[in-house]
Amino acid sequence: MLTAMMRGLVATLCLWGIGALLLRVAVVPPGRCPAITSGEALASAEASAAWIARVQNPDGSYLYEYNRNSGLESPAYNVVRHAGVTMSLYQFAALDRSSEALATAERATAWMEANLYRSGDWAALRDPLDGSIEVGGSALMLSALAQRRIAMANSAPDVARYDALMREIGRFLLAMQQPDGSFLLAWDVNTNAPDPVQRSKYATGEAFWALALMQRLFPGEGWDVPTQKVADYLSLYRDAYENQKYPPWADQWAAYGLAEMAAWPVAPGAGPVLNDANIRYARSLAERFGFLVRTESQRRDTWFSDAIRGREARAAGMGTWSEALDSLWRLASLDPRLADMRAKLAERASCAAGMLRDRQLTPEKAQGQPRADVLEGAWFAKGVTRMDDQQHALSGLLRASDILAGSPR
Amino acid sequence: MSEWLRLAIALAAAVNPAAVAATAAAAPPGRIRLRTIPAAAALALAIIAAAAALAGRILDGLDIEPETFRIAAGMVMATMGVLTLWRGNTPATIDEWPGGWRAAVFPLALPLLLGPATLIAALSYSADHGAARTASAAAVGLVVASLLVAIGFGGRRVPAEAVARLTGALLVAIATGLVVDGVRAI
Numbered sequence: 001m002l003t004a005m006m007r008g009l010v011a012t013l014c015l016w017g018i019g020a021l022l023l024r025v026a027v028v029p030p031g032r033c034p035a036i037t038s039g040e041a042l043a044s045a046e047a048s049a050a051w052i053a054r055v056q057n058p059d060g061s062y063l064y065e066y067n068r069n070s071g072l073e074s075p076a077y078n079v080v081r082h083a084g085v086t087m088s089l090y091q092f093a094a095l096d097r098s099s100e101a102l103a104t105a106e107r108a109t110a111w112m113e114a115n116l117y118r119s120g121d122w123a124a125l126r127d128p129l130d131g132s133i134e135v136g137g138s139a140l141m142l143s144a145l146a147q148r149r150i151a152m153a154n155s156a157p158d159v160a161r162y163d164a165l166m167r168e169i170g171r172f173l174l175a176m177q178q179p180d181g182s183f184l185l186a187w188d189v190n191t192n193a194p195d196p197v198q199r200s201k202y203a204t205g206e207a208f209w210a211l212a213l214m215q216r217l218f219p220g221e222g223w224d225v226p227t228q229k230v231a232d233y234l235s236l237y238r239d240a241y242e243n244q245k246y247p248p249w250a251d252q253w254a255a256y257g258l259a260e261m262a263a264w265p266v267a268p269g270a271g272p273v274l275n276d277a278n279i280r281y282a283r284s285l286a287e288r289f290g291f292l293v294r295t296e297s298q299r300r301d302t303w304f305s306d307a308i309r310g311r312e313a314r315a316a317g318m319g320t321w322s323e324a325l326d327s328l329w330r331l332a333s334l335d336p337r338l339a340d341m342r343a344k345l346a347e348r349a350s351c352a353a354g355m356l357r358d359r360q361l362t363p364e365k366a367q368g369q370p371r372a373d374v375l376e377g378a379w380f381a382k383g384v385t386r387m388d389d390q391q392h393a394l395s396g397l398l399r400a401s402d403i404l405a406g407s408p409r
Numbered sequence: 410m411s412e413w414l415r416l417a418i419a420l421a422a423a424v425n426p427a428a429v430a431a432t433a434a435a436a437p438p439g440r441i442r443l444r445t446i447p448a449a450a451a452l453a454l455a456i457i458a459a460a461a462a463l464a465g466r467i468l469d470g471l472d473i474e475p476e477t478f479r480i481a482a483g484m485v486m487a488t489m490g491v492l493t494l495w496r497g498n499t500p501a502t503i504d505e506w507p508g509g510w511r512a513a514v515f516p517l518a519l520p521l522l523l524g525p526a527t528l529i530a531a532l533s534y535s536a537d538h539g540a541a542r543t544a545s546a547a548a549v550g551l552v553v554a555s556l557l558v559a560i561g562f563g564g565r566r567v568p569a570e571a572v573a574r575l576t577g578a579l580l581v582a583i584a585t586g587l588v589v590d591g592v593r594a595i
Contacts, residue, residue: 003507003511004505004506004507004511004515005507005511005512005514005515006515007505008503008505008507008515008516009514009515009519012501012515012516012519012520013519016520016525019485019525023481023484023485024471027480027481027484028471028473028477028478028480028481030471030472030473031472031473031474031477032472286595287593287594287595289595290476290594290595291592291593291594291595294474294476294477298477341595344595345595348595
């Protein structure tokens with residue numbers, strides 16, 4: 001016979017146990033961050049680059065989307081993603097010139113060159129399907145050419161092959177920039193002026209990074225002033241202007257741009273390039289991306305996890321988190337005002353890289369299946385892979401390899 | 410305000426001394442002896458200290474990041490705060506009061522002095538701020554609660570319940586801050 005004390009104690013502990021169980025299931029399931037080495041991250045990135053090379057069409061474009069359940073390829077295409085995928089290949093080529101990535105990227109660049117629109121002293125990437133001329137595609141094309149320049153650093157004179165075009169595209173971006181530092185989305189060929197209405201939550205960050213790279217590659221040409229204007233717009237006004245419900249908007253391009261700016265050389269005695277508002281913004285981005293990775297690490301590919309915690313993110317999403325965390329880690333390595341975040345950023349970026357590597361379709365899993373060439377090295381969500389899944393995962397894994405190796409390249 | 414003081418206030422809000430006193434006042438006469446009160450507080454503190462010391466290992470073992478655990482801790486604390494705000498005493502209802510020293514274990518130590526909010530707060534704060542700091546800060550709330558029980562503060566129902574409700578509201582505010590902190594952490 002239990003005493004009153006024991007009865008009360010047992011009842012209390014049982015109640016707490018049930019509560020703890022509910023908490024475990026609904027709020028704090030185990031977070032899973034698979035261990036990954038720098039070499040494994042690079043191997044995973046290489047498999048992704050190889051996928052892109054395999055699915056490239058003879059004209060330089062890529063397979064846009066593939067559904068492994070139906071076996072169908074999507075007829076759609078997106079120039080912004082074309083430019084982004086090409087940029088990621090050049091990032092990989094900077095590490096490994098001997099890889100197929102460079103040749104693939106060069107063919108893709110030729111495709112973009114064939115789809116340029118020129119007006120006055122500028123050039124922009126034009127969508128061959130609908131004729132639209134948007135900031136995002138041009139900005140990522142410029143970033144791709146900048147990454148090409150970095151990859152070809154020791155290959156004169158080829159390194160400067162696109163310098164004139166880069167400046168032309170840079171001038172298009174400046175033509176689209178507003179006085180507050182933001183960017184309009186599209187150029188209207190009928191009015192021969194920017195469409196004053198349309199904006200995009202992606203375009204400003206994409207243009208920001210492209211301009212920051214221009215300042216690195218062509219210092220003294222004045223690219224720093226418009227870049228700083230974008231940085232301030234992103235840091236102070238963007239979320240309010242665009243009515244972001246849960247600010248800050250998780251913008252990995254902004255993280256790339258801030259990290260790039262922090263690496264700009266400064267004159268002796270001059271203060272840091274990034275102002276306090278930029279640093280506060282960088283911190284808020286770090287918090288957002290860190291939370292996204294923590295949450296993702298608790299998700300599983302089960303109906304129960306889907307119901308309680310939402311579906312696993314596609315690689316295009318998780319790759320951008322990795323890219324952002326990698327960029328912010330580089331920024332924290334350079335700017336003492338963010339040094340306190342460096343270790344946590346490395347932890348989260350490594351976690352994202354480990355999850356990406358684990359979710360990639362390996363040759364073993366692809367073997368024997370129809371269209372194994374389109375399966376191997378790719379990431380699928382609900383049976384579908386899109387080219388930017390490989391793009392963002394490739395960039396994220398590539399940059400995370402530096403963190404895992406312990407130092408920024 | 411120092412970090413230790415902030416911890417002490419948060420953990421005192423989790424203990425909610427006025428609510429403990431209000432619930433203890435409902436005990437049948439003679440069930441709570443004066444000397445059992447410090448024994449109960451010591452037991453509660455010992456459990457908190459043990460939990461705080463093991464917090465890192467517990468969270469590691471459960472594969473939970475301290476930042477994520479803040480969200481869970483905040484949710485539990487907020488729930489307990491709301492219940493106290495509603496009831497005016499502790500969320501736990503004691504139907505059967507054991508006599509003698511046994512009352513020090515149940516219900517004085519568990520679940521009155523050491524409720525779910527206090528335990529999970531101690532785990533979370535310890536993972537972030539260290540075990541010694543957390544345990545010493547928790548002692549404040551336990552001492553205040555013991556004193557209020559000893560002087561029979563709960564017998565004065567209106568002020569006891571008013572203070573308990575105010576403390577519950579404070580706990581909700583602190584818990585909300587902890588959840589936000591967990592979401593905003595990297």
